[in-house]
Amino acid sequence: MATVGSVREITRQIQSLDISNKPTSARPPFHSKQPSQTNVAKLLTKYAAPNPSYVPGQNIMKSAKSAAPKAKPQPHMGTTSVNQAVDIGHYDGGLELDNEKRCEKISAEAAQELALDSSNAPSYPTREWSLHEFDIGRPLGKGKFGRVYMVRTKTEPKYILALKTLYKSEIVAGKVEKQVRREIEIQQNLRHPNVLRMYGYFHDEKRIFLMLEFAGKGELYRQLSKYGCFSEKRSSRYIDQMADALAYLHSKHVIHRDIKPENLLLGLNGELKIADFGWSVHAPSQRRRTMCGTLDYLPPEMVEGKEHSERVDNWALGVLTYEFLIGKPPFEDRKSVNNTYRRIMRVDLRFPPGMSAEVKDLIARLLQHEPQERIALTEVLRHPWIMKYRPMDCNRGSETY
Numbered sequence: 001m002a003t004v005g006s007v008r009e010i011t012r013q014i015q016s017l018d019i020s021n022k023p024t025s026a027r028p029p030f031h032s033k034q035p036s037q038t039n040v041a042k043l044l045t046k047y048a049a050p051n052p053s054y055v056p057g058q059n060i061m062k063s064a065k066s067a068a069p070k071a072k073p074q075p076h077m078g079t080t081s082v083n084q085a086v087d088i089g090h091y092d093g094g095l096e097l098d099n100e101k102r103c104e105k106i107s108a109e110a111a112q113e114l115a116l117d118s119s120n121a122p123s124y125p126t127r128e129w130s131l132h133e134f135d136i137g138r139p140l141g142k143g144k145f146g147r148v149y150m151v152r153t154k155t156e157p158k159y160i161l162a163l164k165t166l167y168k169s170e171i172v173a174g175k176v177e178k179q180v181r182r183e184i185e186i187q188q189n190l191r192h193p194n195v196l197r198m199y200g201y202f203h204d205e206k207r208i209f210l211m212l213e214f215a216g217k218g219e220l221y222r223q224l225s226k227y228g229c230f231s232e233k234r235s236s237r238y239i240d241q242m243a244d245a246l247a248y249l250h251s252k253h254v255i256h257r258d259i260k261p262e263n264l265l266l267g268l269n270g271e272l273k274i275a276d277f278g279w280s281v282h283a284p285s286q287r288r289r290t291m292c293g294t295l296d297y298l299p300p301e302m303v304e305g306k307e308h309s310e311r312v313d314n315w316a317l318g319v320l321t322y323e324f325l326i327g328k329p330p331f332e333d334r335k336s337v338n339n340t341y342r343r344i345m346r347v348d349l350r351f352p353p354g355m356s357a358e359v360k361d362l363i364a365r366l367l368q369h370e371p372q373e374r375i376a377l378t379e380v381l382r383h384p385w386i387m388k389y390r391p392m393d394c395n396r397g398s399e400t401y
């Protein structure tokens, strides 16, 4: 069972991962003695991963746990080390199962394209990693290209991570080699408490493995489905974090382009984490025309196939705010996709009774037809509806709800 000591330990591990991602010349060897607290503090930036507070017995991964079939206990379980005491759950043998069922060889050209290894990354190269360096725990979920597991590194200091597998043959079949490369490259370079951190990646003949920050409270979408909608307070706290994370992404010339509840995860303290960069684009100054994203969240300029800028994310933030509060996106029309398009083009925004004047003002300012008229993210962060619910001691990335 996890102890208070183990909470501190996970915190320290995550902090030291930040250090291990510094360029090779500057970072100490991975297995070297842990730096002192002072050194850790020195090396930490405001973009360091937030500190999870794992509470034993709280069963933060309830949904994943219940989904996990019974399996053999792992050999590491039951040892006395503090880190080993953190329960990563039981491995279901899914990787071997997949390896038999869904693994096909790919062409030499595709193999070259997908030979992704963060130890060769131009910025933030990591040490070399491989699958047998992890103890694999409970399944966290299944994505389009493979399963995600809670894992722990076998060597000290035993990092807790989410390991996402991507089957190369399926990436090739879906013709998304470039998109996957782009997603990985973008995410690897981002550092913000509300952006899911990618610590590294490696591959074998048939799979790519992504070492991701463990989002202990899982999918935000699941919460939204469970409760139907969120209170204004809870929505405001999420939108505050979203706006801050999007402002950070835009400052790095990254447009997300696929903001929706399904792409958001929750950290151990309930803090929001933008995940899934499959549609994001690194766009230094140029504008894009590609049609992408989810219909309900598309802004007028994308519906019309016009060029678009980072302001598409501001629009999506408005849609998200509405969906958090009402439980469905503002322009949804279940009968006809064309009607949804039409409603988006007309900005046919209807507020049901019960919404505060402040939030209606914010949504209306975000859902402006003309991208340049949409409220800037810096202004969103100062908006009365955001300020009203922001805790006095707001320390983004460590909120609880």
Ligand code: AMP
Residues within 6 Å of the ligand: 140, 141, 142, 143, 144, 145, 146, 148, 162, 164, 196, 212, 213, 214, 215, 216, 218, 219, 265, 276
């Ligand atoms: P994805 O392939 O990213 O869609 O992931 C599939 C599912 O795995 C998600 O819907 C989540 O439930 C879970 N998952 C993915 N990444 C993480 C993570 N970093 N931490 C916790 N759960 C995750």
